[in-house]
Amino acid sequence: MRRHTTSDVPLHYLDLGTGHGEPVFLLHGLGSCAEDWRPQIVALGSAHRLLVPDMRGHGRSPAPPGDWQIGDFANDLFNLMDQLDIARAHIVGFSLGGMVGLEMANRAPGRVVSLCLINSQPFQGSKPAALLFAYWLRRTVIATFGLKAMGKIIGRKLFPDASQQALVERFATQMAGMDKRAYLAALDAIFHWDIDPHFQALAMPVLIMAADQDYTPVESKRGFAAQFQHCEFEVIANSRHATPLDQAQRVNTLLQSFLTINSK
Numbered sequence: 697m698r699r700h701t702t703s704d705v706p707l708h709y710l711d712l713g714t715g716h717g718e719p720v721f722l723l724h725g726l727g728s729c730a731e732d733w734r735p736q737i738v739a740l741g742s743a744h745r746l747l748v749p750d751m752r753g754h755g756r757s758p759a760p761p762g763d764w765q766i767g768d769f770a771n772d773l774f775n776l777m778d779q780l781d782i783a784r785a786h787i788v789g790f791s792l793g794g795m796v797g798l799e800m801a802n803r804a805p806g807r808v809v810s811l812c813l814i815n816s817q818p819f820q821g822s823k824p825a826a827l828l829f830a831y832w833l834r835r836t837v838i839a840t841f842g843l844k845a846m847g848k849i850i851g852r853k854l855f856p857d858a859s860q861q862a863l864v865e866r867f868a869t870q871m872a873g874m875d876k877r878a879y880l881a882a883l884d885a886i887f888h889w890d891i892d893p894h895f896q897a898l899a900m901p902v903l904i905m906a907a908d909q910d911y912t913p914v915e916s917k918r919g920f921a922a923q924f925q926h927c928e929f930e931v932i933a934n935s936r937h938a939t940p941l942d943q944a945q946r947v948n949t950l951l952q953s954f955l956t957i958n959s960k
């Protein structure tokens with residue numbers, strides 16, 4: 697395993713795995729980091745080269761000043777690909793990471809071999825009431841009680857079972873370690889994300905995973921999936937939002953099959 701940084705926004709990332717062919721990027725969600733992909737790293741590393749970054753403001757990557765857009769996250773990844781002389785890659789994105797992956801595919805479809813989105817989709821037109829409520833609730837709790845309190849609230853919703861208490865504590869600790877300005881900049885980037893997917897150009901294979909108990913309805917994601925030219929759609933049972941962690945085995949099985957079929 698090798699750890700590196702890049703110039704511009706000096707992303708910290710993991711470069712590991714023994715596979716050949718186009719590498720696989722694993723892009724984490726809001727408040728998360730590269731290490732949260734550990735179950736997938738273990739499952740996929742023997743067959744694929746994995747590049748697993750801490751995106752800007754997360755983990756060990758710095759938080760540049762100013763407002764952020766999802767396009768800024770995408771540009772960070774394109775810069776990393778260029779510096780590593782990677783022309784094309786598979787993109788696997790969870791939540792925020794899925795937004796970044798779709799942004800990359802929409803801007804430069806020729807650079808994305810395949811695209812996997814886990815509990816991630818754009819919203820066209822007015823934002824759902826649930827999204828508005830979640831956005832303002834997070835801002836209010838963070839302003840009043842801080843990131844660790846917000847982390848515990850989110851963690852309990854993501855991992856409600858008693859057997860998942862360690863995941864709750866880990867998530868809360870991780871959130872507490874984030875810079876508040878960075879978290880809010882990323883949260884605002886998500887909330888204000890506006891994308892018009894060019895579905896006619898998105899001809900790469902796509903896999904969309906939708907948790908049955910995610911924040912947004914399965915049918916909403918199913919309708920989104922139907923707009924791609926070549927898309928597999930999988931509903932993940934007994935899962936909330938953090939599907940790569942709460943249903944890691946199912947996610948790993950689907951990813952192994954999808955990446956094997958679509959790798960050279």
